Amino acid sequence: MKKQIRYILLFISAISFAQKPMVNAEIDTTYIRIGEQFQLKISVDETQNVIIPKLQLKGLEVIDSTRVDTLKNSLIRRYILTGFDSGAFYIPQQQIFIKNQAFLTDSLLVNVATIAIDTTKVKKFPIKTIKKEPFTFDDFKIYLYIILAILAIIGFWIYWFVIKKRKIAEDTPTYRMLPPYEEALLKLSELDEKLLWQNNKTKEYYSELTEIVRGYIERELKVPALENTSDEVLEMVEDFKNSETIETSKETIIKLKDLFREADLVKFAKSKPLAIEIEDDRRDAEHIIGNLKPKPIIEKEDGLE
Numbered sequence: 001m002k003k004q005i006r007y008i009l010l011f012i013s014a015i016s017f018a019q020k021p022m023v024n025a026e027i028d029t030t031y032i033r034i035g036e037q038f039q040l041k042i043s044v045d046e047t048q049n050v051i052i053p054k055l056q057l058k059g060l061e062v063i064d065s066t067r068v069d070t071l072k073n074s075l076i077r078r079y080i081l082t083g084f085d086s087g088a089f090y091i092p093q094q095q096i097f098i099k100n101q102a103f104l105t106d107s108l109l110v111n112v113a114t115i116a117i118d119t120t121k122v123k124k125f126p127i128k129t130i131k132k133e134p135f136t137f138d139d140f141k142i143y144l145y146i147i148l149a150i151l152a153i154i155g156f157w158i159y160w161f162v163i164k165k166r167k168i169a170e171d172t173p174t175y176r177m178l179p180p181y182e183e184a185l186l187k188l189s190e191l192d193e194k195l196l197w198q199n200n201k202t203k204e205y206y207s208e209l210t211e212i213v214r215g216y217i218e219r220e221l222k223v224p225a226l227e228n229t230s231d232e233v234l235e236m237v238e239d240f241k242n243s244e245t246i247e248t249s250k251e252t253i254i255k256l257k258d259l260f261r262e263a264d265l266v267k268f269a270k271s272k273p274l275a276i277e278i279e280d281d282r283r284d285a286e287h288i289i290g291n292l293k294p295k296p297i298i299e300k301e302d303g304l305e
Contacts, residue, residue, distance in 0.1 A: 023096045025105035027081075033113050034086060037063055040079040042105060044096055050075050051097040057081070059089035060110065083112035180219035184289045187212045188282075197278050205278070206263040209285055213259065216289050221246065230260035237292070245295060252291045255284040 022045040029038050044050050047070055055062055063080040083089060091108040178186065191212065196205035211226070217233065218225040221240060225233050234257055240246040241253065259281055265271035273281070 023098075023103045023105050025091070025094060025108060027091070027108050027110065030109060031111045031113065032083065033115050034084055035082060037080050037082045038110070040081055040091065040108075042077050042079075042094065042096070044075045044098065044103075045073065046098050047073060047075055049099045052077055053095060053097070055079060055094060056092055058092070059083060059085060059087065059112075060091065081110075083110065086112050086114045088112075180216050181289060181293075183219070184212055184216040185286070187215075188286060188289075192282075197275075202272060202278070203267055206266045206281075209281065210260060210263045213256070213285050213288055217292065220293055230264060234260065240294075246293065247295050248292045252288055256288050256292070259284050259288070 024043045025040065026043075027038055027040050032038050040055075042052060044052070050068075052068065052075075060081050060083045063082055065080070066078045069076045081091075088109060088111050091110065093104040093107050096103045096105065177183075188209075191205070191208050194205075194208075196202070196208070210230075214225040214233065217223065217237070221236075223233075223236050225236070228236070234253070237246070237248070237253060237256065241248055241250075262271075262273060262277070262281055266273065
């Protein structure tokens with residue numbers, strides 16, 4: 001009876017061992033030269049719930065790998081390996097997980113040999129210069145930006161200092177300078193329209209009235225009448241009269257003197273002339289402008305003394 005039980009247990013153990021999944025790793029060569037490639041194949045006698053992790057290598061490198069192939073009741077995956085250092089390198093045991101249980105492959109030895117080179121037969125070549133990279137847009141964009149900035153500045157300068165100023169000049173109305181006599185009459189008319197003395201602004205009225213007369217004398221006789229005092233202007237006019245360089249009368253000079261005196265009294269002594277006196281001074285100012293002018297210059301004809 002005991003022998004029968006022993007045989008049954010041995011039979012069950014044999015069946016269990018026979019059903020254990022098998023993992024295997026093999027290479028197509030154990031000897032390569034530096035840089036040569038060889039193939040590693042991992043096979044598993046199971047197709048369900050199999051995980052083949054990433055290879056764990058030292059001294060060797062994976063060049064490529066294939067997808068897992070299913071052949072009947074097994075899985076196969078191939079790797080292309082190489083080595084770039086001489087020596088003996090082990091492909092360590094790789095863990096394969098089958099139904100959450102780890103199984104190990106065998107470790108494999110690969111010898112990587114150097115390539116013997118006969119330096120006496122190798123043709124020597126001169127050292128090559130550094131090869132320049134091809135130019136790209138980034139190499140020139142800074143210069144492009146600088147050129148664009150310069151063109152923008154030049155364009156702005158042309159627009160503002162040439163086109164814009166020309167346009168402003170075209171849009172700006174031009175005025176013809178009137179002769180001294182016409183200008184003085186025009187200013188007298190503008191003064192009348194302001195109605196200064198009628199609105200109790202007698203001082204302002206006489207200031208503008210005498211300024212019109214002074215401005216006429218300055219332009220017509222070419223003397224600084226606006227900057228000088230009333231007495232200095234009268235003295236210059238009398239000198240012109242005595243030297244007979246102007247056409248005027250004694251009456252005109254008297255009216256000019258009276259107008260300046262009345263204006264000084266209004267401006268500095270707060271005098272308040274009557275309306276009829278103001279109107280008389282207005283007429284006197286127009287009389288002075290019309291009767292005070294330089295004598296025309298008569299050019300002598302050639303050959304006459």
